[in-house]
Every structure is written in structure tokens, then in C-alpha cells.
Amino acid sequence: METVVRDETENGKTEEQKGIxxxxxxxxxxxxxxxxxxxxxxxxFQEVSRLLLGLNCGRALDPIVLPKLATSFSKEHDFDLQAFxxxxxxxxxxxxxxxxxxxxQNSIALPTTAPFLDQxxxxxxxxxxxxxxxxxxxxxxxxxxxxWIMPFVFCTREKRxxxxxxxxxxxxxxxxxxxxxxYNMVIVSPILERDVNHGETLWNTAVIIGNHGNxxxxxxxxxxxRVGDFNExxxxxxxxxxxxxxxxxxxxxxxxxxxxRHHPLNWLAxxxxxxxxxxNPSATVxxxxxxxxxxEARNAAIANSYFVGSINRVGTEIFPNPFTSGDGKPQxxxxxxxxxxxxxxxxxxxxxxxxxxxxxxxxxxxxxxNLCRQLKDKWGFxxxxxxxxxxxxxxxxVKPDFEPQLITDPLLKKRP
Amino acid sequence: METVVRDETENGKTEEQKGIxxxxxxxxxxxxxxxxxxxxxxxxFQEVSRLLLGLNCGRALDPIVLPKLATSFSKEHDFDLQAFxxxxxxxxxxxxxxxxxxxxQNSIALPTTAPFLDQxxxxxxxxxxxxxxxxxxxxxxxxxxxxWIMPFVFCTREKRxxxxxxxxxxxxxxxxxxxxxxYNMVIVSPILERDVNHGETLWNTAVIIGNHGNxxxxxxxxxxxRVGDFNExxxxxxxxxxxxxxxxxxxxxxxxxxxxRHHPLNWLAxxxxxxxxxxNPSATVxxxxxxxxxxEARNAAIANSYFVGSINRVGTEIFPNPFTSGDGKPQxxxxxxxxxxxxxxxxxxxxxxxxxxxxxxxxxxxxxxNLCRQLKDKWGFxxxxxxxxxxxxxxxxVKPDFEPQLITDPLLKKRP
Numbered sequence: 001m002e003t004v005v006r007d008e009t010e011n012g013k014t015e016e017q018k019g020i021x022x023x024x025x026x027x028x029x030x031x032x033x034x035x036x037x038x039x040x041x042x043x044x045f046q047e048v049s050r051l052l053l054g055l056n057c058g059r060a061l062d063p064i065v066l067p068k069l070a071t072s073f074s075k076e077h078d079f080d081l082q083a084f085x086x087x088x089x090x091x092x093x094x095x096x097x098x099x100x101x102x103x104x105q106n107s108i109a110l111p112t113t114a115p116f117l118d119q120x121x122x123x124x125x126x127x128x129x130x131x132x133x134x135x136x137x138x139x140x141x142x143x144x145x146x147x148w149i150m151p152f153v154f155c156t157r158e159k160r161x162x163x164x165x166x167x168x169x170x171x172x173x174x175x176x177x178x179x180x181x182x183y184n185m186v187i188v189s190p191i192l193e194r195d196v197n198h199g200e201t202l203w204n205t206a207v208i209i210g211n212h213g214n215x216x217x218x219x220x221x222x223x224x225x226r227v228g229d230f231n232e233x234x235x236x237x238x239x240x241x242x243x244x245x246x247x248x249x250x251x252x253x254x255x256x257x258x259x260x261r262h263h264p265l266n267w268l269a270x271x272x273x274x275x276x277x278x279x280n281p282s283a284t285v286x287x288x289x290x291x292x293x294x295x296e297a298r299n300a301a302i303a304n305s306y307f308v309g310s311i312n313r314v315g316t317e318i319f320p321n322p323f324t325s326g327d328g329k330p331q332x333x334x335x336x337x338x339x340x341x342x343x344x345x346x347x348x349x350x351x352x353x354x355x356x357x358x359x360x361x362x363x364x365x366x367x368x369x370n371l372c373r374q375l376k377d378k379w380g381f382x383x384x385x386x387x388x389x390x391x392x393x394x395x396x397x398v399k400p401d402f403e404p405q406l407i408t409d410p411l412l413k414k415r416p
Numbered sequence: 417m418e419t420v421v422r423d424e425t426e427n428g429k430t431e432e433q434k435g436i437x438x439x440x441x442x443x444x445x446x447x448x449x450x451x452x453x454x455x456x457x458x459x460x461f462q463e464v465s466r467l468l469l470g471l472n473c474g475r476a477l478d479p480i481v482l483p484k485l486a487t488s489f490s491k492e493h494d495f496d497l498q499a500f501x502x503x504x505x506x507x508x509x510x511x512x513x514x515x516x517x518x519x520x521q522n523s524i525a526l527p528t529t530a531p532f533l534d535q536x537x538x539x540x541x542x543x544x545x546x547x548x549x550x551x552x553x554x555x556x557x558x559x560x561x562x563x564w565i566m567p568f569v570f571c572t573r574e575k576r577x578x579x580x581x582x583x584x585x586x587x588x589x590x591x592x593x594x595x596x597x598x599y600n601m602v603i604v605s606p607i608l609e610r611d612v613n614h615g616e617t618l619w620n621t622a623v624i625i626g627n628h629g630n631x632x633x634x635x636x637x638x639x640x641x642r643v644g645d646f647n648e649x650x651x652x653x654x655x656x657x658x659x660x661x662x663x664x665x666x667x668x669x670x671x672x673x674x675x676x677r678h679h680p681l682n683w684l685a686x687x688x689x690x691x692x693x694x695x696n697p698s699a700t701v702x703x704x705x706x707x708x709x710x711x712e713a714r715n716a717a718i719a720n721s722y723f724v725g726s727i728n729r730v731g732t733e734i735f736p737n738p739f740t741s742g743d744g745k746p747q748x749x750x751x752x753x754x755x756x757x758x759x760x761x762x763x764x765x766x767x768x769x770x771x772x773x774x775x776x777x778x779x780x781x782x783x784x785x786n787l788c789r790q791l792k793d794k795w796g797f798x799x800x801x802x803x804x805x806x807x808x809x810x811x812x813x814v815k816p817d818f819e820p821q822l823i824t825d826p827l828l829k830k831r832p
Contacts, residue, residue, distance in 0.1 A: 032467055035460065044455050051448055052468075054707030210825045217823045223800045238802060243809070247824040262797055264680035264719050265806040272813050273820040291470030291765045292718055299715035302708055303680050349707045381678055384639045386654060390681040391810035393659070397688050398804045404689040407633045408663040409626045 031341065032294075033353035054298070054349035061085060061352060064366060066137045073133035077126075079106075080361030081133065084352045086307075086344075088368035097369040099250045101277060101307070102139040104130050104148075105342045106360040107315030112151045116163055123149055124175055130362050131176075135183030137364055140211075140250040143188040143279040143309055145342075146258050147204070148172075150192065151317045152283040155229035155335045158321065162235065165194035168207050168218050181213035186248045188255055190281040192236075193220070202236040206255040206281065208246045216246050221257035222266055228288050229325050229335055230259070243269035251276045251369050258282040261296045261310075264303070271304030276369045279309045285336035293341060294351075301345035305375040305382070307367050314340035314360060347375040447757065448710075449769035470714070470765035477501060477768060480782060482553050489549035493542075495522075496777030497549065500768045502723075502760075504784035513785040515666045517693060517723070518555040520546050520564075521758045522776040523731030528567045532579055539565055540591055546778050547592075551599030553780055556627075556666040559604040559695040559725055561758075562674050563620070564588075566608065567733045568699040571645035571751045574737065578651065581610035584623050584634050597629035602664045604671055606697040608652075609636070618652040622671040622697065624662045632662050637673035638682055644704050645741050645751055646675070659685035667692045667785050674698040677712045677726075680719070687720030692785045695725045701752035709757060710767075717761035721791040721798075723783050730756035730776060763791040 029035040033053075037045055049055055064083035074081035090096065109122035127148070134142050146152075149172045153161035166172055172191055180187045186209065193205035204221035220239025224232050243266070245254045254275035260266040261280050270278050280297055297310040315338055322331035341354040344365040355361035376382055396402055445451040449469075453461055465471055480499035490497035506512065525538035543564070550558050562568075565588045569577035582588055588607055596603045602625065609621035620637035636655025640648050659682070661670045670686035670693075677683070677696050686694050696713055713726040731754055738747035757770040760781040771777035792798055812818055 029463065032464065036464065039456050039460050041455070044451065047445070048448065048452065051707055051710070208823075210827055212827045214825070214827055216825045222802065222805070225800070226796050227794060238800075242805075242821050244821050244823050247822055247828065249825065249828055252822070259800070262719060262795065263801055264684060264715075265801065265803075268680060269806065269809050272809065274822060289765075291467055294467070295711055295714050295718065295765070298711050299680075302711065303678060349705075349711070378643060379678065380642050384641070384654075384675070385679055385681065386638065387681075387810050388814045389638070389658075390685065391807065391814050393685050393688065394803050394807035394810060398807050405658050405660050406663055406668070406690060407624075407660050409630070409632045409665065411626055411628045411630055412663065412665055 028358065030356050030358060031354050053351050053353065061087070061350065064364065066364070069136040070133040073129045073136065074362070077129045078359065079130055080356040080359045082353065082355060082361070083137070083364035084344075085366040086346045086350060086368070086371065087348070088371035089374055091370055091374075094370055097251065098366060099277075099369060100138055100140050100364060100366050101309060101344070102134040102137070102142040103279075103309045103311045103342045103344070103355075103363045104134070104142065104144050104361070105311055105314050105340045105355055106130065106145065106148065107313065107338075108151050108317055112153075112317060113320050119151070120149055120164070120171070124172070126360075130360065131179050131183075133362055134364070135179065135185060139183070139185055139364060141186040141188070141248065141253060141277065143255075143281060143311060144190060145311045145313045146190045146281040146283045147192050148190060148281075148313075151319070152313065152335060152338070153319070154232045154235055155325075156319050156321065156323055157231050157234055162192075162202060165192040165202050167194055167196055168205065169215060173207050173209065173215065176209055177213040177215075180209045180211060184211045186211050186250055186253070188253070188279055188281070190255070190257060193218070203239060204232065204236050204257055205239075206257060206279075208248070208253070208255075211249045216248065217244060219244050219255045219257070221260060223260045223263050225259040228285075232259075243273050245270060245273040245275045254278045256280050256300075258284070261300070264300070267300035267304055271306060275304075275306050276372050277307045277309060277367075278304075279311070281311045283313045283338060286339045287336060290339055293339075298345040298349065298351055301347050302349050303381065305347040305372050305379070307347065307369075307372070308345040309342075310345070311342045312340055313338040314356070314358065347372055444774065446772050446774060447770050469767050469769065477503070477766065480780060482780070485552040486549040489545045489552065490778070493545045494775065495546055496772040496775045497780075498769065498771060498777070499553070499780035500760075501782040502762045502766060502784070502787065503764070504787040505790055507786055507790075510786055513667065514782060515693075515785055516554055516556050516780060516782050517725060517760070518550040518553070518558040519695075519725045519727045519758045519760070519771075519779045520550070520558065520560050520777070521727055521730050521756045521771055522546065522561065522564065523729065523754075524567050524733055528569075528733060529736050535567070536565055536580070536587070540588070542776075546776065547595050547599075549778055550780070551595065551601060555599070555601055555780060557602040557604070557664065557669060557693065559671075559697060559727060560606060561727045561729045562606045562697040562699045563608050564606060564697075564729075567735070568729065568751060568754070569735070570648045570651055571741075572735050572737065572739055573647050573650055578608075578618060581608040581618050583610055583612055584621065585631060586610075589623050589625065589631065592625055593629040593631075596625045596627060600627045602627050602666055602669070604669070604695055604697070606671070606673060609634070619655060620648065620652050620673055621655075622673060622695075624664070624669070624671075627665045632664065633660060635660050635671045635673070637676060639676045639679050641675040644701075648675075659689050661686060661689040661691045669693045669695065672696050672716075674700070677716070680716070683716035683720055687722060691720075691722050692788050693723045693725060693783075694720075695727070697727045699729045699754060702755045703752055706755055709755075714761040714765065714767055717763050718765050719797065721763040721788050721795070723763065723785075723788070724761040725758075726761070727758045728756055729754040730772070730774065763788055
């Protein structure tokens with residue numbers, strides 16, 4: 001396995017070095033998995049993988065051999081391409097329900113100073129061969145990253161970027177409808193939505209395109225961040241579409257957009273509505289969230305007995321006008337490094353390695369959706385969840401006069 | 417740092433080797449952290465730690481220098497002793513609220529064939545120097561492991577072990593009350609409870625002992641497993657004490673007992689009731705749960721903006737009568753290996769390394785409870801949680817005629 005090590009300079013430029021040596025600078029390693037693989041003896045790496053990737057029986061996830069057409073796209077257009085197969089038991093009364101699922105992460109294609117139309121078109125042009133590689137690999141369901149058709153502009157608080165918003169049946173959807181039809185593929189397309197019928201309201205929305213190119217429906221981001229440079233609440237409001245699960249030709253899917261991954265109740269609601277795969281298209285940066293990235297999605301997959309596909313955009317996006325970040329530091333022009341690292345989690349606590357922290361990429365996984373019910377039967381989380389306790393608790397909590405269940409030590413001397 | 421490598425033989429005996437060599441058998445390494453520390457170059461280990469331990473700004477948790485008395489207990493009685501300090505910002509309007517918290521993991525002291533009274537007394541005798549080490553270290557709040565006064569017998573389905581159950585003010589509580597008084601320490605004591613006033617009902621209960629030796633209250637395990645050899649539902653029922661938070665001299669604490677850690681709603685409810693530290697005293701074995709162990713508690717700490725102390729018992733317990741495990745395999749006499757690995761998680765996504773997978777241990781952490789509110793202010797999870805959506809969702813879900821929010825592709829050809 002080849003490991004890419006980069007030295008990142010202060011202003012976000014990167015310089016590639018191939019291979020890793022024990023004394024190489026650690027900045028800019030390609031992925032944790034490749035770093036450990038290159039640094040550990042094989043038998044140590046195997047045990048570390050058992051714990052970190054949840055390979056409980058010591059069985060590594062089988063890599064999938066993809067068609068040459070797919071790998072040649074990857075080489076020609078320089079994107080990371082990885083593919084794994086999750087394990088599941090063979091059942092006696094149900095056939096396996098194998099689905100091949102893909103996640104795409106990408107950087108923007110042109111500087112943010114380029115004309116908006118050029119920026120959009122260049123992203124369409126750049127994403128096309130990655131989707132073609134998914135199509136050539138017979139991917140059944142494909143998910144793109146959050147607001148994939150534009151830079152992640154919300155750090156700027158400038159409203160001119162709102163021009164990138166599109167209606168659900170707009171240009172980017174039409175582009176993907178053709179590809180969905182061509183490849184008989186369900187495509188989840190997260191966009192900045194302009195809701196013309198409701199007075200030009202903006203939403204952060206995932207459009208679900210069926211394998212015949214039809215629009216099955218949409219979901220609007222439920223939880224909007226106000227943290228760091230994620231000034232998204234300046235641009236759009238909390239979604240009004242509930243927690244829909246979309247029954248597609250290949251399984252029941254849902255979309256937990258970005259910041260919603262910090263909310264266990266959001267994950268739960270998609271599970272209660274029957275999701276078998278939940279996508280988490282995201283845009284998040286290193287300093288803020290990188291250690292949380294391998295935790296939250298895996299926890300959701302375990303707790304809710306479904307698969308999760310986590311996507312983060314990649315690269316550093318530099319904006320024309322510098323801005324401050326509410327941290328007392330000098331103005332600057334970028335959001336920080338989007339660290340990619342897209343990956344899949346399974347309900348049995350296993351997960352794939354992650355895509356590159358620096359490159360565009362396509363992660364593919366084969367999964368037997370029967371595994372969801374197998375884990376429900378094994379662990380019994382739904383049966384033992386006592387939802388009525390929590391329905392009651394939350395009904396009380398949302399009232400302004402809620403009093404917590406607090407038992408105070410009677411010997412406690414209150415401080416004055 | 418010294419790494420202990422063991423070769424474990426089939427019948428559970430271990431053989432210690434000090435140090436690690438690159439070609440040593442990987443079976444029986446002491447902890448993932450020590451394994452990586454011994455196997456990776458320091459600069460690689462630092463970056464791996466940043467991701468795995470959530471050391472976001474690259475600052476390792478500072479180790480705490482403990483009094484010699486504590487370290488001498490550790491050497492004399494051969495238990496793992498580790499201590500770290502979590503980071504928090506200094507505030508301008510509040511003083512830091514520093515608390516020193518301890519977690520104890522231990523194996524049983526005598527074979528399960530010994531007379532019951534001898535077994536109990538031997539555990540009391542064995543745990544005493546570990547608690548003394550906590551006392552000598554000025555630990556403020558200490559938590560013991562689940563059902564710490566007995567072997568974890570529930571794999572056997574034999575009711576004779578019920579004799580180990582004690583009332584809340586029974587022998588083990590009295591033993592700990594003396595030590596709580598002596599060391600001015602809050603102690604959380606998870607026991608198998610015999611509820612005499614309710615017809616000798618059994619519960620899985622945590623007793624909260626105040627720093628003056630008084631009993632502040634109790635909490636009974638909310639979620640009971642039916643998985644693998646965890647036949648606990650044969651012995652006791654779902655707890656009836658809600659989600660109490662105990663306001664002690666040193667902070668607001670709660671107890672999520674064992675299997676409750678798989679239930680995000682259980683973690684949530686303790687948070688909504690105001691917990692600043694939630695303990696998760698557990699008993700869990702390698703094959704079943706080891707890859708989930710570093711995920712669920714950390715997710716809970718992040719999502720609920722509180723500290724979590726995770727405890728797992730350690731060692732292999734062999735029972736007199738062989739039993740089957742519902743997996744078609746031959747009868748056997750042990751539950752599997754309890755892998756220890758107790759650790760702390762913080763609301764900022766950082767965590768300590770884990771205690772040994774093989775030895776008794778005491779993990780100590782200093783934490784400024786102000787960090788909980790700092791993370792709430794930073795991330796805003798409570799503000800953005802939209803609890804009213806989920807109160808409504810759960811109220812609908814618990815009704816027998818609940819219909820999931822499912823949007824079916826109209827072009828989907830239903831299979832016959």
C-alpha cells in the first residue's frame with residue numbers, strides 16, 4: 001500500500017511526497033489507516049485494526065476488485081478509489097440483499113474568485129469522471145458531499161454567494177438525473193436549495209434521485225450549527241421535512257446532513273422510520289472536529305442497527321475577502337482544511353478505512369442490508385430501549401417549567 | 417513507558433513478559449495505547465494520539481504525579497495506576513471547579529468454587545489497597561465496577577448466585593461508608609441489590625455514598641441485556657428509578673450501568689437532568705464488544721457535554737458447572753475475557769488512555785467541571801437539538817399503530 005505524505009505550508013499549499021519514511025514529517029499523511037499500515041509490523045497492524053476498524057473476529061473487510069475502467073478513471077483524474085465488502089451472515093429464509101454503495105468527496109475546481117458560472121461548471125466537469133467510475137463499478141446508490149456544487153462559503157457571511165442556491169429540480173439535479181438514468185443508480189445530491197414557492201427561502205437540502213432519473217423527494221437539514229466559522233444560521237433555517245426515509249430500488253435510505261451527526265436524536269429518528277443506510281454528507285475542518293469524526297457515525301450505526309456513509313469535503317478554500325472568526329485572531333481568508341476521510345460504518349461496529357485527507361475520492365462498499373436486522377436480533381436495542389420513558393421525559397423537558405430529577409446530598413453545605 | 421505483553425493460553429492462564437519486541441506475539445498486549453506507544457516513532461505516535469485520544473490542539477493530557485504512598489500501593493499489590501489532567505479554559509467570572517475522579521477495575525479474588533462468604537471477603541480485602549491508593553491520591557469521587565462484590569455469574573442462569581445480592585445498606589455499602597468517611601470521598605458502588613421491602617426483588621443498582629459516609633441515594637439499571645451470555649433478564653428487571661442526577665459535594669453525577677451505554681436516550685436523559693460526570697460501570701467481554709468500547713462513551717461525552725468514566729471488569733471467571741451459550745458451540749465454563757480498559761472521556765472529545773486489559777487498576781483524572789458549560793457554549797448542541805420534534809416523534813412511535821415516515825419511489829416495481 002502506498003502512502004502519500006504531504007508537507008503543508010502555512011498558506012495551505014501542499015507538496016506531495018510519495019512513500020513514508022520513519023523520520024518523515026508527519027504533517028500531511030494521507031489517512032490514519034495508511035499511516036498505521038506503513039508504520040506498524042503486520043501482526044501489530046492486524047490487532048490495531050481489529051480494535052480501530054471493529055474487525056471483531058479478526059477478519060479484515062475484503063477489498064473489492066473493481067473494473068479496470070474504474071481504476072483507470074481514478075489514475076487519470078487523480079482521485080482516491082477504495083472498495084470493501086462488509087461481512088454478514090447467510091440467512092436461511094431470506095436471500096442476501098447485497099447493495100453496492102458509493103461516497104464521493106471532492107475539492108472545488110476553480111478559485112472562489114472565478115465567475116460563479118465557471119465555478120459551477122468546473123465542479124460538474126470534475127465530478128463527472130468520479131461518478132463515471134462509480135457507474136463503471138455498478139454502484140447502486142451514490143451520495144455526494146454537502147453543497148457539492150459550490151465552495152463552502154458560510155464562513156464569509158456574505159450574501160452574494162446565495163446565487164449558488166438552486167431549486168430542487170435545478171441545473172445540478174438535471175445533471176445528476178441523466179447520470180442516474182445512465183447508470184441505473186440512486187443518487188443523493190446535497191445542495192443549497194432555493195425554495196421559490198416559499199418566497200425564495202433558502203434551505204440546506206438533499207435531493208433524492210431515483211435510479212430512473214426521477215426525483216423521489218428531498219430532505220432539509222434539521223440542525224443548523226452556530227460554531228466556529230459555521231455561520232450557516234445566517235443563510236438558512238432548520239429544516240421542515242421531518243425525518244423521511246426513502247424507499248428506493250436498492251433499500252431504505254435517509255440523509256443526516258452534516259451538523260445533525262452531533263445529535264443522537266436525529267440519528268435515532270431516521271432509524272425509527274426504518275432507514276437501512278443513512279448518509280452523512282458533511283463539510284468539516286480539522287481543528288474543530290477531526291477526533292470526533294471516527295466516533296459519531298460509528299456510534300450511530302451501532303446504536304441504530306443501520307449502515308452509515310460519512311462524507312467530508314476535501315481541501316482548503318480561500319475566499320476573496322478576509323474575515324474574522326470570533327476568536328480574537330487576525331482576519332484570514334480560508335475556512336481551514338476540510339480533511340476528507342470519508343468512510344462507511346456498519347451496525348456490527350465494523351468500518352472501512354477512510355479516504356484520503358487531501359485528495360478527491362470515491363469510497364465503495366458492498367453491504368448485505370440483512371445485516372441490519374441480524375444486529376437487531378442479536379443485540380435487541382429496539383426491544384430494550386424503553387421509548388415510553390423518553391417520550392415522557394422529553395415531553396416534560398420541553399416545557400419551560402421543567403425540573404430536573406436531582407437528588408441533593410442533604411449533608412451538602414451550600415456555598416454562600 | 418513499559419509495555420506488558422502476555423501470552424494467553426487456551427485455559428486462560430497468562431504469562432507475563434516485560435517490554436515489547438517487534439516480532440513478539442501480539443496476543444495479550446496490555447493496552448492499545450501502550451502497544452502504539454511502543455511500536456510507533458514518537459512523532460507518528462503523537463499524531464495518532466491526536467486523532468485517537470482527541471488531543472485536538474496537539475497538547476497531550478498532562479500526567480499527574482501521584483503521592484509515593486499511592487504508587488507504592490500500586491507496586492505492592494500489582495495494579496495498574498494511571499493519572500491524567502484534562503484541559504479546560506480559565507474563565508473570568510467563575511473559579512475552576514477542579515475535581516479528582518477515580519475508576520477501579522478488578523478481577524475476582526478467589527475461584528468461584530470457594531465458599532461465597534470467602535469470595536466476598538477476599539474481594540473486600542483485595543479492593544481495599546486500591547481504594548487506599550485513591551484516598552492517598554485525594555480522589556474526590558470514586559466509582560467501582562458493576563457488581564464488584566461478586567463474580568459476573570449471569571452466564572450460568574443458576575439462581576444460587578442470588579445469595580450475593582445485598583440491600584442498599586448491606587455489608588459492601590457499610591465497608592465503603594467507612595472508607596468514604598475516612599477519605600472524604602464520594603463513592604459509587606454498583607451491586608446486585610436485594611429489595612427486601614418489595615418481596616425480595618433483585619435489581620442491578622448503583623449506591624451513591626456521600627463524602628460523609630451517608631447514603632445519598634441509588635439508581636437501578638434502566639436497560640437489561642439479552643445478548644450472548646448476558647442472561648441478566650433472568651435475574652432482574654428494568655430499573656424503576658428514572659434518570660437521577662446526584663448533587664454531591666464535588667459535582668453532579670449520574671450512573672449509566674453497563675448495557676445502558678448502547679442506548680443514546682439513556683445517556684441523553686442523564687444529561688437533561690444536569691449530570692456533569694456520568695459513570696458507566698460495566699462488565700463486558702472481548703469478542704462481543706471490544707471495538708465498541710472506545711466509541712459509545714466518547715460519543716456520549718461529546719453529544720451531552722459531560723465527562724464519562726467507563727469501567728470494565730478484568731480477567732476470566734471460570735464457573736463450576738459448564739453451560740451452553742446459545743451459539744451451537746460445546747458447553748464451556750467461562751464468560752470470556754473481561755478486557756478491563758477503563759478510561760475517561762471529556763466533552764471536548766478528548767480521552768485518557770485506557771487501563772490494562774489484564775490487570776486490576778485505578779484510573780485517576782483531574783477535570784474542571786466548568787468544561788461542560790464551555791462546550792455547551794461552544795457547540796450549542798442543547799440549543800440546536802429541537803427536542804420538541806423528538807418528543808412528538810417518540811410519543812407517536814410508542815403507539816401500536818405508529819406508521820414510519822416513508823417516501824416510496826413511485827417507480828419502484830414491488831417484488832411479487
